[in-house]
Amino acid sequence: MKITSFPEYEQAYKKSVEQPEQFWKEIADNFLWRKKWDKILNWNFTEPKIEWFKGAKLNITENCLDRHLETMGDKPAIIWEPNDPTEDHRVLTYKQLYDKVCQFANVLKNNGAKKGDRICIYMPMVPELAIAVLACARLGAIHSVVFGGFSAQSIADRILDAECNIVITTDGGVRGDKKIPMKTVIDDALVRCPSVKKVIVLTHTRTPVSMIKGRDVWWEDEIKKVETQGNKEFIAEEMDAEDMLFILYTSGSTGKPKGVVHTCGGYMVYAGYTFTNAFQYEPGEVYFCTADIGWITGHSYIVYGPLSQGATTVMFEGVPTWPDAGRFWDIVDKYKVNIFYTAPTAIRSLMSFGDEPLKGKDLSSLTKLGSVGEPLNEEAWHWFDERIGKKKCPIVDTWWQTETGGFMISPIANVTPLKPGYATLPLPGVQPILVDEKGEEILGNGVSGNLCIKFPWPGMLRTTYGDHERCRTTYFATYKDLYFTGDGCLRDEDGYYRITGRVDDVLNVSGHRIGTAEVENAINMHSSVVESAVVGYPHDIKGQGVYAFVVCPNQHGDQELARKDIMMTVSRIIGAIAKPDKIQFVTGLPKTRSGKIMRRILRKIAEGDTSNLGDISTLLDPGVVEDIKAGAL
Secondary structure, rough: OOOOOOOHHHHHHHHHHOOOHHHHHHOOOOOOOEEEEOOOEEEEOOOOOEEEEEOOOOHHHHHHHHHHHHHHHOOOOEEEOOOOOOOOEEEEEEHHHHHHHHHHHHHHOOOOOOOEEEEEEEEEEEEHHHHHOOOOOOOOEEEEOOOOOOHHHHHHHHHHOOOOEEEEEEEEEEEEOEOOOOOHHHHHHHHOOOEEEEEEEEOOOOOOOOOOOOOOEEHHHHHHHHHHHOOOOOOOOEEEEOOOEEEEEEEOOOOEEEEEEHHHHHHHHHHHHHHHHHOOOOOOOOOEEEEOOOOHHHHHHHHOOOOOOOOOEEEEEEOOOOOOOOHHHHHHHHHHOOOOEEEHHHHHHHHHOOOHHHOOOOOOOOOEEEEEEOOOOOOHHHHHHHHOOOEEEOOEEEEEOHOOOOOOOOOOOOOOOOOOOOOOOOOOOEEEEEEEEOOOOOOOOOOEEEEEEOOOOEEEEEEOOHHHHHHHHHOOHHHHOOEEEEEEEEEOOOOOOOEEOOOEEEEEEEEEEEEEEHHHHHHHOOOOOOOEEEEEEEEEEOOEEEEEEEEEOOOOOOOOHHHHHHHHHHHHOOOOHHOEEEEEEEEEEEEEOOOOEOHHHHHHOOOOOOOOOOOOEEEEHHHHHHHHHHHOO
């Protein structure tokens, strides 16, 4: 299953294109199935309909836990590093993790959960989050993890869309010096969510909470009940390869988040295969991914990918700069981490602190580095290579999406020749093409275009929950018979791919996709705001910042206070992650005579490039543009 040389990569890639079904059959044979498939692949991109390993029966947790018990039961599965470095860390072996997952699956069953139910999980980065995710999968329930930084309204939207009947949360969470009242946020969300019948609350920060009789139960009390009943095992529910495994919500170019659906069989095969290959994982290596399980990176490359391959995965509750900017390096030193996978935002932020936080930290255990979320710019690539990797660790600069389930274009550590700023080459089984605006393929090297994929891969999304038409129009309708990624891309003279950014109305802020419409909707909720338009602009740390142009004619008091009020509104409606970095008050927005906002003009102004705004004579009021230029921040 593992590729170990570049000629081997070329051979595997050739086979994956010429004989894709045979190629993926051989990969899938490395996993545990209760029943093998009737058909490897059934697909068309018009409906769209994608089915991998149809008719196969499995449970993904048997691949992540049960199959390792005899050979690696006493090996660490999860090492948990708490937010506060003075507190004790925790290590869960594969046997201990298995026991806890079975135990909590019984808790879920006792509380009415069954196969096919949707369960919302809103927790900090504690081991119980991974346990809850795996327990849902073992039971056959569909988990929908919501990142701990989202607001009550964002959570309610997701619960309502998925019609969740159970929520799993904690009394509170901590990130750096911030305390998050997680149960209180859930209580606020559930005012709008009649489908939720049970809330299971883990004690974590001892934050005072309200517990509603008949609905809310304590995690610890429910565990005691299971222990009293003597239920030590939980036989994993048999799932079809195409049964839903999880829903993960992602922003789109409209205001409503969309629930990306991944299924059991193909996702498992793809997450495991890409993890082992890209990182060249060797048994016994300690792997540290700094992401949150609330995002796809945490699903695929903290939980399912590493555990399916018997890896030791580090979970970290805190942030990279607390109590100081050496925290990541303390963790690498403490656990002798071999593989370190983080985001360009974190790298750029840590670069700004200079070399002081690195002093006295032993990073010699590192053998491979990785980056995720957005392209790693060259300056950050070289800093990462020199200061952290000491020029001896390959950097696996991965390009992929929530919708793809796993890495798509990525170096293979110690196999692919690297090039700073490039995701390099597609992994076996991935067939990228570049197209122009009409959908015509752009052939050859040294070209740019819109990045599409022309053939299915096992980890790809199957639908958007409850709205298959939205899946079709978002990903498959722009270009006939192609999956459209929404990204622009350059293919250089060597055939290497470099992602150049989103080509739709979606921002990539700190590696997280945020729809401009979603932020505009939140800004427009503020009582003084008449209208707004949001665009991205280059940001030294985040990659892209959020620049809001706001029409606010009846503004009272000073502008700075009005900006803070608008930011607070966005935080309450979406979450702090979507707060604008810059808010410019304007008298009007540049619109065509049909009323369409010309974002192209606003984008150039936000980027500080006002020398050539193109033809503005067709605008309803061209004078608006001069006013906006004069007030640019």
